[in-house]
Amino acid sequence: MKTADYLVADNLIRLSFEDSIDVKSSLPSFKDFEIDYNPEVEAVLNIDLTLKSSNIDLSDAKLLSDVSIVWGDRFKFEEVADYYVTSVENSESKETELWRMISDKTFKNSKIHIKATELYDSNILSWMIMVAFGQRVLSNNTALIHSSVVENDDYAVSFLGKSGTGKSTHSRLWIGNNPGFKLLNDDNPAVRVVDQEVYIYGTPWSGKTACYINKKLKLMSIVRLAQAKENKMEWKGKGVDSLVALLPSFTAIRWNSTIFSSMLSVLENIIERIHVGQLNCLPDAAAAELCLNEIKKVNKLEYE
């Protein structure tokens, strides 16, 4: 057995795997996040990788979801007595022809059964690690969010919105029009609350954009984007309005009340600490300029 340690958003992921598995070739986007193995430090999540097929009995399994934007009908999320089972492949597939992750109910320990023919030419391994990470780290004041993020070395701004709203487009408008800003992550950054601050981190997951930067910044504001005929910013109240703006972009499995309430606690902590806004906008430079100005105003950055 070999091991590899990765530190993502200050949460340690420890992979253990059979000698014949070349993890580095399978997980190129994790390169920036690898750290030296230290047996004294306990990992936040442990994942075993194996080429053997699983023999888990799913005859009593409860299907929780087979809805996935990424995998379509190849995806299944099931529950048995002590485990959650995430599978990628059609239900008719033989055991050796599918990807299957078996996780304990806290997602602290998972075992991924690899489909050997797809190990090096798909991103399924990376995606499965993301699924386990996203659930597990909620108990550690951390959340993976669906967002595009820009930063200027001092601070970062996170954009939310339904798929197709124009998060990536808006990030690119910032990069082109607001001097000093660059992309931190285009799809799945992680946020973490530490004392009075909220930080945002690049991760090994960034959707279709290859942007896997290991960097931590103070998160200044979160802005939900909505397409509109004219540009207008609206700051949300620090109660239910902010919650409703954030909730759809966070992911906790809804079937586990412990994990779900950890997510709500992270959300509460974020809302207490930073401003949440909604930018009704056109896909133009003026939208990016207005957004930055509003963020400077509400955070009193002009006077520093």
Place this chain on the structure above:
Amino acid sequence: MKLRNDLQLRKLGEDFIIIDPGQEMVDMSKVFTLNETAAFLWEELHDTEFSEETVIQILLENYEVDEALAIKDAKRLIQDFVKGGLISV
């Protein structure tokens, strides 16, 4: 009747909220906001078996209301809780 014990009242800023995570395949989670009186009643009624009479008594003991209004408010509150699926039968 009883309030669902899997739900938790939270205070967020100035708002009292209850979030009901949908259990279906497609996410149909709901967010409820409660006014101060409804939030107070939620805490009082939580983990107890109660009737309309219980709610009326709590209102009469804690608020400056006459009986007619307390009855009306209690009916209304229970109706809202039932409609929102917040009461387990």
